[in-house]
Amino acid sequence: xxxxxxxxxxxxxxxxxxxxxxxxxxxxxxxxxxxxxxxxxxxxxxxxxxxxxxxxxxxxxxxxxxxxxxxxxxxxxxxxxxxxxxxxxxxxxxxxxxxxxxxxxxxxxxxxxxxxxxxxxxxx
Amino acid sequence: xxxxxxxxxxxxxxxxxxxxxxxxxxxxxxxxxxxxxxxxxxxxxxxxxxxxxxxxxxxxxxxxxxxxxxxxxxxxxxxxxxxxxxxxxxxxxxxxxxxxxxxxxxxxxxxxxxxxxxxxxxxxxxxxxxxxxxxxxxxxxxxxxxxxxxxxxxxxxxxxxxxxxxxxxxxxxxxxxxxxxxxxxxxxxxxxxxxxxxxxxxxxxxxxxxxxxxxxxxxxxxxxxxxxxxxxxxxxxxxxxxxxxxxxxxxxxxxxxxxxxxxxxxxxxxxxxxxxxxxxxxxxxxxxxxxxx
Numbered sequence: 001x002x003x004x005x006x007x008x009x010x011x012x013x014x015x016x017x018x019x020x021x022x023x024x025x026x027x028x029x030x031x032x033x034x035x036x037x038x039x040x041x042x043x044x045x046x047x048x049x050x051x052x053x054x055x056x057x058x059x060x061x062x063x064x065x066x067x068x069x070x071x072x073x074x075x076x077x078x079x080x081x082x083x084x085x086x087x088x089x090x091x092x093x094x095x096x097x098x099x100x101x102x103x104x105x106x107x108x109x110x111x112x113x114x115x116x117x118x119x120x121x122x123x124x
Numbered sequence: 125x126x127x128x129x130x131x132x133x134x135x136x137x138x139x140x141x142x143x144x145x146x147x148x149x150x151x152x153x154x155x156x157x158x159x160x161x162x163x164x165x166x167x168x169x170x171x172x173x174x175x176x177x178x179x180x181x182x183x184x185x186x187x188x189x190x191x192x193x194x195x196x197x198x199x200x201x202x203x204x205x206x207x208x209x210x211x212x213x214x215x216x217x218x219x220x221x222x223x224x225x226x227x228x229x230x231x232x233x234x235x236x237x238x239x240x241x242x243x244x245x246x247x248x249x250x251x252x253x254x255x256x257x258x259x260x261x262x263x264x265x266x267x268x269x270x271x272x273x274x275x276x277x278x279x280x281x282x283x284x285x286x287x288x289x290x291x292x293x294x295x296x297x298x299x300x301x302x303x304x305x306x307x308x309x310x311x312x313x314x315x316x317x318x319x320x321x322x323x324x325x326x327x328x329x330x331x332x333x334x335x336x337x338x339x340x341x342x343x344x345x346x347x348x349x350x351x352x353x354x355x356x357x358x359x360x361x362x363x364x365x366x367x368x369x370x371x372x373x374x375x376x377x378x379x380x381x382x383x384x385x386x387x388x389x390x391x392x393x394x395x396x397x398x399x400x401x402x403x404x405x406x407x408x409x410x411x412x413x414x415x416x417x
Contacts, residue, residue: 008399011320044320047157047320047321048301050320100391
């Protein structure tokens with residue numbers, strides 16, 4: 001597990017974010033059990049209620065589901081659902097700040113597009 | 125129902141030259157982890173010692189499930205205060221001190237205490253007086269965790285502990301909490317290390333309670349606003365300003381929002397959330413300009 005709590009975002013959103021990242025990289029496969037709230041809270045010294053709140057976000061998004069008395073599992077279809085979800089957010093969360101920063105650096109639209117193209121070309 | 129837990133009501137403590145606590149009121153509910161924060165001399169230990177009946181308040185009252193805590197042995201048997209003060213005779217062996225705890229609290233989890241001692245590599249055949257500062261803390265932590273008290277107060281729990289032992293303690297604390305759902309109150313200067321563990325925070329400044337809030341809520345209110353002085357001052361108008369910083373022409377303003385949300389900042393302003401430690405520093409700083417005046 002590669003949890004890394006270094007931002008000032010609320011901890012419960014970071015917990016959800018980290019599990020999502022693991023689903024996105026398919027570290028946690030669909031149907032696979034994810035660590036329990038106690039395991040995560042113990043390992044990272046996070047209040048169990050906070051971890052649970054993060055898990056509830058994931059349940060609400062349909063990404064994980066609870067099996068009574070067993071634990072939390074990655075839902076079937078979670079990977080695709082997450083991709084759809086992230087695509088919807090991509091413009092607001094990634095493109096807008098990217099353009100804002102590019103403007104601060106006085107890149108023209110054409111220059112920014114060139115950079116993106118370059119990024120695709122060097123991508124292996 | 126509202127009487128459940130420990131209720132501190134208008135507690136004041138006056139010493140000859142100092143008001144250590146000035147009318148502090150707060151509640152500890154069952155099954156929560158609290159942080160009790162304050163700078164040196166703010167009154168944290170005084171408050172904890174009053175709750176544990178080690179010293180007595182000048183005025184005010186504390187109740188446990190609605191009944192006064194003063195000289196209430198049954199209630200005091202539900203409270204354990206681990207503090208810097210060494211209450212143990214130097215010549216007593218650690219094993220024996222476990223027994224004393226059992227006598228006072230009615231039970232003691234010996235298996236758990238031995239497991240913890242092994243994890244911390246503490247030899248229980250030693251005499252208390254022979255222990256280093258760090259191992260005195262560790263021993264007291266073990267007693268606190270293995271005691272049956274429903275309310276456990278830690279006053280500077282990790283004093284003298286190395287990073288590995290601190291890490292181990294925090295894990296064991298969370299593990300214990302998950303299993304027993306007791307109330308833990310942690311008073312420490314190492315705020316970053318406990319920030320994610322603590323659900324609710326109290327901050328005491330010069331004997332007065334200045335913050336009584338859920339950590340998540342408190343952190344959603346604190347921001348650092350940076351830009352040029354003129355821009356920042358316009359943007360921060362009407363906000364509660366905790367302090368500011370000047371770095372050349374860059375101006376930073378620490379604000380606490382109350383229950384408002386942060387208005388969308390213009391392009392020339394950056395805003396960032398604060399972590400608990402930075403917010404604590406701003407909330408408890410002495411105003412430098414006041415000192416200069």
